[in-house]
Amino acid sequence: MTLAEIASASQVDPRDITDRQLAALFVVRDYRLIRCKNGWRAGGSPRVTLDMMSTLAAMGLVNHRIYGGKTRPEITGVGRNTLTVAEQRRRKAA
Secondary structure, eight states, rough: OOOHHHHHHSSSGGSOOOHHHHHHHHHHHHOOOEEEEEEEEEEESEEEEEHEEEHHHHSSSEEEEEEETEEEEEHHHHHHHHHHHHHHHHHHOO
């Protein structure tokens, strides 16, 4: 699947994205990220690069919202559904 096909889909299958993209999506969901050099980071979390964030945004999994005058990445409903499916498949495989 190309990036344009993924973006146009209403739901993204976790098999269509890489493990790094899935891990970055978990970070966006679990932490309140702030802007740092070359990416986004929260205290104690791995850094999500700008390229990764723009890829996730192009897929429709992440968008940016303004909170208190600062921009923060936020997971979308499609991103939450993708993570839920990925977690269910991990539990089923274990």
